[in-house]
Amino acid sequence: MxxxxxxxxxxAVVGLAACGGADEEVPEENGATGDDGADTEEIDEEEADADEDDAWAEIQEEGKIVVGTSGTYAPVTFYDGEDLTGFDVELVRAIAEELGVEAEFSTMDFDGILPALRNGQIDIAANDFAITEERQEIFELTEPYKFxxxxxxxxxxxxxxxxxxxxxxxxxxxxxxxxxxxxxxxxxxxxxxxxxxxxxxxxxxxxxxxxxxxxxxxxxxxxxxxxxxxxxxxxxxxxxxxxATESVMMMRQGNTGLKEVIDEAIATLHDNGTIAELSEEFFGEDASEPVDTDEIVTLEGE
Structure with missing residues (x-):
C-alpha cells in the first residue's frame, strides 16, 4: 500500500563539512524516478528534434559546453566557498578538457535542470542523475560513470x-x-x-x-x-x-553526436583512472565499477 x-x-541551512568544508544545502537527491518536470514544458519542435551534428558543432565553434547542475548536493556538486566543485563538476571539467572546450556551469534548482535542458538553455545536465525509463525516452543518456x-x-x-x-x-x-x-x-x-x-x-x-x-x-x-x-x-x-543506481549525464534527444564524443571521453577517463581518482577524492572509495547487486533490494517497476 x-x-x-x-x-x-x-x-535550516546545513553546515556539511564534506570535501573541503563546504557550507552545503542539500534539498535534492540523486535523480527523479517519476516526473522530471521536463514533459510539462512548452518545447518547440525544432528544439525537441535537436540536430545531432549541430549541437556538437556549435559547442566546438563557441569553445564551451554549458552544464546545468544544482550546486547543492555535496559531494557531487557544491560550493567550497565561492568555488563550484564536486564529483560531477570535476568530472565534467575533465570531459571538457578531453573535448578541447571549456566547461561553463549554470547552477539552478534541481527540479529546473531537466526543463532547462529540454529548452536548450544548457547543453548537458550533470547532477548524479540515475537512469530511468522515462529519461531514456526523453533524453540522450551517457554511458554510466558512477555506481x-x-x-x-x-x-x-x-x-x-x-x-x-x-x-x-x-x-x-x-x-x-x-x-x-x-x-x-x-x-x-x-x-x-x-x-x-x-x-x-x-x-x-x-x-x-x-x-x-x-x-x-x-x-x-x-x-x-x-x-x-x-x-x-x-x-x-x-x-x-x-x-542499485547507475549515474549518467543527459543531453537533449537527438544529440547523438554530442553523446558519442562525451561517451568516448568518459571511457578514456575511466580507463586512465581519472574517474576512480575523483571517486576516491569525493566519496572516499572507488565508485567507477558496478556494485554487487545480490543483497540489494529492487522492487518491481523500479
Whole structure:
C-alpha cells in the first residue's frame, strides 16, 4: 500500500563539512524516478528534434559546453566557498578538457535542470542523475560513470535494527526531495516518508530526536554526510541496501553526436583512472565499477 507523502518546509541551512568544508544545502537527491518536470514544458519542435551534428558543432565553434547542475548536493556538486566543485563538476571539467572546450556551469534548482535542458538553455545536465525509463525516452543518456545504491542513516542504537531494506515498511523516513529515487522507493516499500526542503542538518536532527527513524539517500553521499555532521549518535544502517543506481549525464534527444564524443571521453577517463581518482577524492572509495547487486533490494517497476 502506497503512503501519502507530505512536504515539511524548513529554513535550516546545513553546515556539511564534506570535501573541503563546504557550507552545503542539500534539498535534492540523486535523480527523479517519476516526473522530471521536463514533459510539462512548452518545447518547440525544432528544439525537441535537436540536430545531432549541430549541437556538437556549435559547442566546438563557441569553445564551451554549458552544464546545468544544482550546486547543492555535496559531494557531487557544491560550493567550497565561492568555488563550484564536486564529483560531477570535476568530472565534467575533465570531459571538457578531453573535448578541447571549456566547461561553463549554470547552477539552478534541481527540479529546473531537466526543463532547462529540454529548452536548450544548457547543453548537458550533470547532477548524479540515475537512469530511468522515462529519461531514456526523453533524453540522450551517457554511458554510466558512477555506481552505487540507496541506504539509510539511523540512530546508532538502531544500526542493526533493519536486516533488509524491506523492513522499512511503515517506518517514518526523511527524504530530501519527493522527486528522487529514494522517495519513489520509500513510497513503493510502504515507508512513511516526509520530504524536507531546508537542508540535511534539519533531517539529521529529526533522526537524532526520534521524529524520523531513518534518512534515505545514496550510500556514498550518506557516508560523507555522516563525516561532515560528526555526531556519534548516528550511523549507516549497513544492511539497508536498495535500488542499485547507475549515474549518467543527459543531453537533449537527438544529440547523438554530442553523446558519442562525451561517451568516448568518459571511457578514456575511466580507463586512465581519472574517474576512480575523483571517486576516491569525493566519496572516499572507488565508485567507477558496478556494485554487487545480490543483497540489494529492487522492487518491481523500479
Amino acid at each position: 502506497k503512503k501519502a507523502f507530505g512536504i515539511l518546509s524548513l529554513t 552505487s545504491y540507496g541506504s539509510a542513516i539511523v540512530r546508532e542504537e538502531d544500526a542493526d535494527r533493519f536486516e533488509s531494506a524491506r523492513e522499512l515498511e511503515g517506518v517514518p523516513v526523511a527524504l530530501g526531495s519527493l522527486t528522487s529515487n529514494y522517495a519513489q522507493f520509500a513510497e513503493n516499500i510502504g515507508a512513511d516518508g516526509t520530504a524536507y526542503d531546508g537542508g540535511v542538518e534539519a533531517i539529521l536532527r529529526d533522526v537524532v530526536n526520534g521524529n524520523q527513524d531513518a534518512y534515505l539517500n545514496d550510500y556514498l553521499v550518506l557516508q560523507q554526510t555522516l563525516e561532515g555532521f560528526d555526531d556519534d549518535r548516528l550511523a549507516i544502517a549497513e544492511n539497508v541496501k536498495y535500488h
